[in-house]
Amino acid sequence: MPPTNLKDNPALQAPKRNKPLFTPGTAQNQALVIFVLGGPGAGKGTQCANIVRDYGFKHLSAGDLLREEQDRQGSEFGDMIKDYIKEGQIVPMEVTVQLLENAMTHEIETSGNRRFLIDGFPRKMDQAVAFEEKVVPSKFTLFFDCPEETMRERLLNRGKTSGRADDNEESIKKRFRTFVETSMPVVEMFEGEGRVVRISATQGPEEVYEGVKKGFAERGLEMVEK
Ligand SMILES: Nc1ncnc2c1ncn2[C@@H]1O[C@H](COP(=O)(O)OP(=O)(O)O)[C@@H](O)[C@H]1O
Numbered sequence: 516m517p518p519t520n521l522k523d524n525p526a527l528q529a530p531k532r533n534k535p536l537f538t539p540g541t542a543q544n545q546a547l548v549i550f551v552l553g554g555p556g557a558g559k560g561t562q563c564a565n566i567v568r569d570y571g572f573k574h575l576s577a578g579d580l581l582r583e584e585q586d587r588q589g590s591e592f593g594d595m596i597k598d599y600i601k602e603g604q605i606v607p608m609e610v611t612v613q614l615l616e617n618a619m620t621h622e623i624e625t626s627g628n629r630r631f632l633i634d635g636f637p638r639k640m641d642q643a644v645a646f647e648e649k650v651v652p653s654k655f656t657l658f659f660d661c662p663e664e665t666m667r668e669r670l671l672n673r674g675k676t677s678g679r680a681d682d683n684e685e686s687i688k689k690r691f692r693t694f695v696e697t698s699m700p701v702v703e704m705f706e707g708e709g710r711v712v713r714i715s716a717t718q719g720p721e722e723v724y725e726g727v728k729k730g731f732a733e734r735g736l737e738m739v740e741k
């Protein structure tokens with residue numbers, strides 16, 4: 516069971532700043548956020564690496580941030596995160612939103628980069644609403660569309676070397692269920708608002724990336740000069 520008082524937990528309060536990270540009401544002009552969604556194993560992380568290389572985004576994987584927090588010495592959320600991930604459940608949003616906000620702040624303050632690819636998030640309606648209201652609205656969602664059987668094969672294959680506690684038959688089943696029941700409604704909501712770039716993710720990584728580039732071009736995003 517999640518602790519009940521996460522909202523007021525001091526470890527999850529936004530750091531005190533002289534200036535807010537984004538000026539309220541104009542946040543969308545101060546950071547470019549693209550959400551990256553798709554079922555477990557659809558290829559989100561693989562494509563994010565291509566996008567980072569060519570479009571100058573900072574990649575923030577919600578799953579990676581949660582696993583880092585799980586392993587951080589002294590974290591009071593470690594055990595909770597571990598249980599949720601193994602069960603394929605969505606960690607209470609207070610934790611994930613705060614980890615993302617901290618990582619964005621760090622990037623802006625250290626490099627000045629304000630282009631973020633937020634991978635594997637938002638996977639639940641409450642996260643989507645909270646992030647877009649409290650942090651910054653996204654420009655659009657890149658959605659990788661992939662059949663379950665393909666994702667299952669990819670995950671079992673990844674499981675041979677990933678060392679991840681959830682790349683096994685039992686957790687994969689639970690993750691698929693959470694994806695269909697909890698995460699797809701978020702994609703459908705964004706789609707209803709015309710804010711989804713849907714890419715077929717069944718082919719090889721290069722072909723999938725061709726689709727990504729086309730989708731980005733259609734939304735006016737250009738590659739950055741190196
Ligand atoms: N288009 C693709 N075709 C075949 N295998 C892929 C493809 N994209 C990714 N993979 C492999 O499938 C596994 C899952 O991909 P990953 O990018 O980690 O997915 P996600 O971040 O969506 O869970 C990895 O082992 C990756 O190398």
Ligand SMILES: O=c1ccn([C@@H]2O[C@H](COP(=O)(O)OP(=O)(O)O)[C@@H](O)[C@H]2O)c(=O)[nH]1
Nearest residue numbers: 555556577578599600603604605606635636
């Ligand atoms: O916003 C998020 C993103 C991820 N997770 C958890 O982290 C796991 C792994 O997510 P990740 O994106 O790393 O991997 P994927 O399942 O997409 O391969 C999920 O099953 C969830 O348990 C979560 O709780 N909230």
